[in-house]
Amino acid sequence: MNTEAVVLTGAEIVCECLLREGVDIVFGYPGGAILPTYDALTKYPQLHHVLTRHEQGASHMADGYARATGKVGVAMATSGPGATNLVTGIATAMMDSSPIVCITGQVPTGAIGTDAFQETDVTGITLPITKHNYLVTSLDELAEVMREAFHIARTGRPGPVLVDIPKDIQNQSTNFVYPTEPVTLPGYKPPRVGRADQVDAALKLIRESRRPIILAGHGISMSNANRELAQLCERAQIPVALTLLGKGAISEQHPMCLGMMGMHGGAEVNHAIQQADLLIALGMRFDDRVTGNLATYARNSRKIHVDIDPSEINKNVNVDVGIVGDLGEVLRQLLDRVERRPNDAWFDRIAEWRADSELREIVRPAEAPQHPAVPEGKLLGAQVIRDLFEFTGGNAVTVTDVGQHQMWEAQYYQHERPHSLITSGGLGTMGFGLPAAIGAKMARPDQEVWAIVGDGGFQMTSMELATAVQEQVNVHIAVINNGFLGMVRQWQEFFYEERYNQTPMVNPDFCKLAEAYGIPATRVTERGQIEEAVNENRARTAGPTLIDFVVEKEEIVFPMVPAGADLDDMIRRPTPEEFERKRRERAAAAEAPEEPAPEPEAPAAAATVGTRFGV
Numbered sequence: 001m002n003t004e005a006v007v008l009t010g011a012e013i014v015c016e017c018l019l020r021e022g023v024d025i026v027f028g029y030p031g032g033a034i035l036p037t038y039d040a041l042t043k044y045p046q047l048h049h050v051l052t053r054h055e056q057g058a059s060h061m062a063d064g065y066a067r068a069t070g071k072v073g074v075a076m077a078t079s080g081p082g083a084t085n086l087v088t089g090i091a092t093a094m095m096d097s098s099p100i101v102c103i104t105g106q107v108p109t110g111a112i113g114t115d116a117f118q119e120t121d122v123t124g125i126t127l128p129i130t131k132h133n134y135l136v137t138s139l140d141e142l143a144e145v146m147r148e149a150f151h152i153a154r155t156g157r158p159g160p161v162l163v164d165i166p167k168d169i170q171n172q173s174t175n176f177v178y179p180t181e182p183v184t185l186p187g188y189k190p191p192r193v194g195r196a197d198q199v200d201a202a203l204k205l206i207r208e209s210r211r212p213i214i215l216a217g218h219g220i221s222m223s224n225a226n227r228e229l230a231q232l233c234e235r236a237q238i239p240v241a242l243t244l245l246g247k248g249a250i251s252e253q254h255p256m257c258l259g260m261m262g263m264h265g266g267a268e269v270n271h272a273i274q275q276a277d278l279l280i281a282l283g284m285r286f287d288d289r290v291t292g293n294l295a296t297y298a299r300n301s302r303k304i305h306v307d308i309d310p311s312e313i314n315k316n317v318n319v320d321v322g323i324v325g326d327l328g329e330v331l332r333q334l335l336d337r338v339e340r341r342p343n344d345a346w347f348d349r350i351a352e353w354r355a356d357s358e359l360r361e362i363v364r365p366a367e368a369p370q371h372p373a374v375p376e377g378k379l380l381g382a383q384v385i386r387d388l389f390e391f392t393g394g395n396a397v398t399v400t401d402v403g404q405h406q407m408w409e410a411q412y413y414q415h416e417r418p419h420s421l422i423t424s425g426g427l428g429t430m431g432f433g434l435p436a437a438i439g440a441k442m443a444r445p446d447q448e449v450w451a452i453v454g455d456g457g458f459q460m461t462s463m464e465l466a467t468a469v470q471e472q473v474n475v476h477i478a479v480i481n482n483g484f485l486g487m488v489r490q491w492q493e494f495f496y497e498e499r500y501n502q503t504p505m506v507n508p509d510f511c512k513l514a515e516a517y518g519i520p521a522t523r524v525t526e527r528g529q530i531e532e533a534v535n536e537n538r539a540r541t542a543g544p545t546l547i548d549f550v551v552e553k554e555e556i557v558f559p560m561v562p563a564g565a566d567l568d569d570m571i572r573r574p575t576p577e578e579f580e581r582k583r584r585e586r587a588a589a590a591e592a593p594e595e596p597a598p599e600p601e602a603p604a605a606a607a608t609v610g611t612r613f614g615v
């Protein structure tokens, strides 16, 4: 590394620092206040700049890049509207602990505070949604700030960092020597190993438990603790439940992996959590979609919580043992001493719940009788995802948008590997899917990447199709097109007496839209067409491709824990028998001679509502 001083501009220093932090791609959009840095980029061909069509796309692409690799993603924008357009992507990265560094241009130092053209206090705006942020006020501190930004983004609990650089500082020159000593920040020392007494206490709880369950979150894959997790569950015979972002923490084919829990998780998994006598929460943050009603959450259990962020311990759920540390380190500490103990009766109980769930399943193997709730010849979103799983051999990196399709992905696409599902779990950001998939594919060109998006969310950032074409990114786009803001429609059906206000969508012809960008596209309307369309798409290895899956409008994601309900108080899809019984009752009621209108009944309890592919 060159340690001799050279005279560089601030803009060149930014580029030098990016290179030395291992950056190879920058996602961004130019404008006046960041122009010096864009000009400097011409001297750094090693830094590949991707021109997005909107700055939101840049921050999501940087996020997708980061999540696919564990490396820091970089987004760049000008001041004012450029910077504010990054905000949704920054907040998304913050909620899901994704390491990105955003570099924004700012008006010249002397103009700050004068309402100068395109001035916005972006550090003020992003203060609550960044792990840390900087307004650079002198050229002398620029290199150090850049180093700190990357250090903070990638260490401890990862997260977004913003560096706002006034234009005059980008233009000024100075002697540049890249600082080589390690970054030290007062008060910032992410812990690694867990405290010995807390590890002892956790081992004691594990020894005493009869119905233990591990709840694995995003932290497992982020700290590369996947192998340790599998070893812990095998050695101690403890089943593993996954949060949405925990998918990939352990193979979903593993016999001890129960799958996803939470609002749209498996009923058997939620029951297991509620009946467990020990909950071992690893790298997750007890989000309300995970816990349901906090007052009754896992009420029979003692609790262990391991997280790198001390502020997570006892934040939402009080625990018996909280261990602060890196997941990999703490799991190794536990593994050294954990004992093998049979939990057969517990696994048998879970198997009974699972059998009940399988009975209700709508996507079945070809030889099994079809669930009567599935309309003949129609296409369901759940089927599309399940078939995509089959036809890609479960090997794709899937990047979802937000809504019903996201939950079907979580339910029907089983993940084997870490970082193979990329989704906006915490903020639930519509518009995330397509740009994040582009970022992920650029980060991992060796991987097959599918963007699975709803017709609503796709349209929020569909302009990034042009970015994918310009960069020839071979991302496969599956639009799950139900002509509705499906997930909101579902809530309206359940909780707002089927008043579908502002959720039906008039959509463009997505195939024509894709073709307008020069993207090959196919429309699929029946299940029998899925395999050919998927295979045709997979065969195209240059540039993006799109399939418009026209699915039933009224499909519902089952099960569902209504917001604030107890975790095991779920709206379930009826079994085929229950479904038939209801149908007969309805038919009989329709044929019965008309009687005087009965007194209006009290509104049905949420758990018995559900008319479409359900009751």
Ligand SMILES: Cc1ncc(C[n+]2csc(CCOP(=O)(O)OP(=O)(O)O)c2C)c(N)n1
Pocket: 401, 402, 403, 404, 405, 406, 428, 429, 430, 431, 453, 454, 455, 456, 457, 458, 480, 482, 484, 485, 486, 487, 488
């Ligand atoms: C930016 C943003 N706006 C609004 C919402 C609220 N929201 C959550 S899901 C959803 C509907 C999504 O519809 P679509 O993209 O068509 O997917 P589907 O649910 O039909 O699969 C909406 C509006 C959101 N999550 N993000």
